[in-house]
Amino acid sequence: MRSIEIRPVVEEDLEPLAALAREIWTDHYVPIIGQAQVDYMLERFQSVPAMRAQLAEGYEYFVVRDGERMIGYMAVRPEPQERRLFISKFYLHKSRRGSGTGRLCMEFLERLARQRSLERLWLTVNKENPSIRVYERLGFRIAADIVTDIGNGFVMDDYRMEKSLLSNPEASAVSAS
Numbered sequence: 001m002r003s004i005e006i007r008p009v010v011e012e013d014l015e016p017l018a019a020l021a022r023e024i025w026t027d028h029y030v031p032i033i034g035q036a037q038v039d040y041m042l043e044r045f046q047s048v049p050a051m052r053a054q055l056a057e058g059y060e061y062f063v064v065r066d067g068e069r070m071i072g073y074m075a076v077r078p079e080p081q082e083r084r085l086f087i088s089k090f091y092l093h094k095s096r097r098g099s100g101t102g103r104l105c106m107e108f109l110e111r112l113a114r115q116r117s118l119e120r121l122w123l124t125v126n127k128e129n130p131s132i133r134v135y136e137r138l139g140f141r142i143a144a145d146i147v148t149d150i151g152n153g154f155v156m157d158d159y160r161m162e163k164s165l166l167s168n169p170e171a172s173a174v175s176a177s
């Protein structure tokens, strides 16, 4: 029986979360962007101090657990003015992919967005990341190219992907115009 638990991060989670992020990112991103950029991004975005700073800025982290084991994590930032939820991090350990946990996690984030009266999810994903197909399967569509300078000579060459949570987004776009 599935025993996946998703809960908000607590301080004691940050060290194991940073270790899990290092393992996932090294495995997944080194072939795409190289070791130097992965090391730089881990330090800048997924170190314990970096995550503490993000939490202080309004990011919300969630850990995904199976029993005692942390198997993944997510981070989001609500944007109430724009009625959007930015999905900043969405990661599962390699050994736990491809069996429906990602879909469960996305459903969790959709519920969270709806509870906060948000109408749209968005995220950025590297153009070479095979997870684009997963996001498409989960109802996202590519909305734009987005290239971000992250310093030290590195750029993130991404797609911006979006998913509307409105039952009939076309109708609402017409009525809003």
Ligand SMILES: CC(C)(COP(=O)(O)OP(=O)(O)OC[C@H]1O[C@@H](n2cnc3c(N)ncnc32)[C@H](O)[C@@H]1OP(=O)(O)O)[C@@H](O)C(=O)NCCC(=O)NCCS
Pocket: 028, 090, 091, 092, 093, 096, 097, 098, 099, 100, 101, 102, 103, 104, 123, 124, 125, 126, 129, 130, 131, 133, 134, 135, 137, 138
């Ligand atoms: C993205 C990620 C969290 C998704 O989790 P997951 O557990 O693998 O996803 P699921 O097994 O729930 O699959 C979700 C859907 O995508 C489909 N899917 C999975 N892999 C796929 C692939 N390679 N191509 C096409 N569809 C795929 C599944 O069939 C499922 O659709 P269905 O429920 O209609 O059958 C996980 O794969 C991951 O951590 N990837 C590496 C890190 C990463 O790139 N994160 C995103 C950073 S932007």
